Amino acid sequence: MSIPADLKYTKTHEWIKPEADGTVSVGITDHAQQALGDIVFLELPEPGRSVKAGEECAVVESVKAASDIYAPVAGEVVAKNEEASAAPERVNQDCYATWLFKLKPANPADLDGLLDAAAYAKVEAES
Amino acid sequence: MPQRTPLYDAHLAAGAKIVDFAGWEMPIHYGSQLEEHHQVRRDAGMFDVSHMLAIDLAGCDAQGYLRRLLANDVAKLTQPGKALYSCMLKEDGGVIDDLIVYFFSPTRYRIVVNAGTATKDVAWMQAQAANANVGLTPRRDLAMIAIQGPRAREKFWLAFPDSRAVSEPLGVFQATEWNDWLIARTGYTGEDGFEISVPATQAIGVWQKLLDAGVKPAGLGARDTLRLEAGMNLYGQDMDETQNPLESGLAWTVDFKDTNRDFIGKSALVARQQQGHLRQLLGLVLIDRGILRAHQKVVTPLGEGETTSGSFAPTLNQSIAFARLPAGVQPGDEVQVAIRDKLLRAKVVKPPFARNGKPLI
Numbered sequence: 001m002s003i004p005a006d007l008k009y010t011k012t013h014e015w016i017k018p019e020a021d022g023t024v025s026v027g028i029t030d031h032a033q034q035a036l037g038d039i040v041f042l043e044l045p046e047p048g049r050s051v052k053a054g055e056e057c058a059v060v061e062s063v064k065a066a067s068d069i070y071a072p073v074a075g076e077v078v079a080k081n082e083e084a085s086a087a088p089e090r091v092n093q094d095c096y097a098t099w100l101f102k103l104k105p106a107n108p109a110d111l112d113g114l115l116d117a118a119a120y121a122k123v124e125a126e127s
Numbered sequence: 128m129p130q131r132t133p134l135y136d137a138h139l140a141a142g143a144k145i146v147d148f149a150g151w152e153m154p155i156h157y158g159s160q161l162e163e164h165h166q167v168r169r170d171a172g173m174f175d176v177s178h179m180l181a182i183d184l185a186g187c188d189a190q191g192y193l194r195r196l197l198a199n200d201v202a203k204l205t206q207p208g209k210a211l212y213s214c215m216l217k218e219d220g221g222v223i224d225d226l227i228v229y230f231f232s233p234t235r236y237r238i239v240v241n242a243g244t245a246t247k248d249v250a251w252m253q254a255q256a257a258n259a260n261v262g263l264t265p266r267r268d269l270a271m272i273a274i275q276g277p278r279a280r281e282k283f284w285l286a287f288p289d290s291r292a293v294s295e296p297l298g299v300f301q302a303t304e305w306n307d308w309l310i311a312r313t314g315y316t317g318e319d320g321f322e323i324s325v326p327a328t329q330a331i332g333v334w335q336k337l338l339d340a341g342v343k344p345a346g347l348g349a350r351d352t353l354r355l356e357a358g359m360n361l362y363g364q365d366m367d368e369t370q371n372p373l374e375s376g377l378a379w380t381v382d383f384k385d386t387n388r389d390f391i392g393k394s395a396l397v398a399r400q401q402q403g404h405l406r407q408l409l410g411l412v413l414i415d416r417g418i419l420r421a422h423q424k425v426v427t428p429l430g431e432g433e434t435t436s437g438s439f440a441p442t443l444n445q446s447i448a449f450a451r452l453p454a455g456v457q458p459g460d461e462v463q464v465a466i467r468d469k470l471l472r473a474k475v476v477k478p479p480f481a482r483n484g485k486p487l488i
Contacts, residue, residue: 037155037156037159037160037348038159038160038161040161040418040439041416041417041418041439041446043417043467059467061417061418061439063160063161063164063348063352063438063439063441064155064160064348064351064438066418066420
């Protein structure tokens with residue numbers, strides 16, 4: 001399964017992409033979308049909401065199950081992807097291009113604690 | 128140690144994602160549950176249902192035995208091959224299993240039961256047969272395949288042209304023996320089609336011929352959304368030993384007509400009816416955005432209920448559920464369902480939600 005080298009990851013199968021404006025985009029990995037199957041509904045956090053690291057802040061629902069998405073680091077939600085909400089199957093079609101929400105990290109150094117592609121590949125192999 | 132059906136290798140070859148289902152390693156999907164669902168509604172798909180168990184019954188007391196064992200009345204079966212859906216109840220009216228019984232003669236029947244309940248079903252049936260002249264033969268030597276969809280019969284005949292003469296005249300819920308096969312015009316999808324039983328040794332060859340005729344494999348995931356849209360109960364979810372059929376949307380399968388007939392669970396059901404205020408298993412269609420799932424709380428002006436099955440419904444492109452609701456709630460009413468931290472609006476409907484390829488709501 002694909003694991004782009006330029007992204008950061010969590011053990012709970014989120015990917016994190018640092019953006020030029022200091023925010024991060026968050027989505028779910030190829031492993032996660034394949035495990036979930038056909039995705040039909042996204043419940044995304046409202047901009048302005050403050051989240052703690054590891055807090056449940058979105059839900060991805062496939063035909064068969066609902067799966068919680070966790071905030072990778074503490075921060076404030078600054079955007080949610082309305083286009084993905086309107087067409088959740090895009091998460092299956094291109095999970096790394098389909099971010100779910102954007103966060104402004106409370107402490108940018110927290111990003112250093114996330115997994116790199118090699119470390120995530122090990123997590124994926126064990127799950 | 129999980130069990131495998133004779134078609135396990137065929138599932139792997141077709142790219143199945145395998146899951147444990149009631150102790151069996153079964154295909155949940157072969158790539159996309161949604162596509163498999165649509166394939167069955169629009170064309171033809173096939174399901175391996177060999178994990179279910181066929182039990183043959185023979186003996187001069189077979190009819191009398193079944194009239195006591197089952198809540199539906201097998202006496203209404205008079206034409207060889209005719210099938211009947213029934214619950215098998217405990218004395219307290221709880222549902223041990225739901226099943227299909229096929230009639231061949233008053234001394235010969237076949238019952239097909241669920242995989243997860245097969246062991247306890249056989250034990251219960253044996254115990255009830257103690258003083259009757261009836262023999263039970265579990266048929267783990269058979270494989271079962273359900274071919275379902277508007278083009279299922281046509282594609283089945285393409286694969287097995289010699290079977291057409293005997294299977295084309297079959298009406299709904301009718302079966303025929305053909306060589307060592309049983310071909311039944313039954314299913315669990317709300318679509319036309321057949322369910323066939325064949326010797327396990329033939330299973331792979333039959334599956335391959337159906338593939339060659341353009342019948343695509345469909346997994347248990349699609350089977351679940353198809354049956355939910357079709358308004359068909361799933362044992363262990365919509366009813367079980369703690370629920371009776373009258374409060375599980377299955378009153379139509381309990382036959383009280385012959386007042387001289389006593390069946391196991393009858394007195395408990397009669398008592399429950401006399402108490403009144405029977406809860407009802409009805410359908411819900413979610414109005415707000417989200418997905419209904421089993422075991423969500425339903426809030427109505429007449430009290431609380433609970434969803435028993437729920438999913439995204441691919442044919443309707445919205446979310447639906449079954450829910451056990453207080454007496455007096457009516458189709459058309461608006462209720463609320465607790466999903467995570469929200470109360471979402473849903474409309475009460477009478478299932479089915481879809482049949483023969485078309486939404487009904």
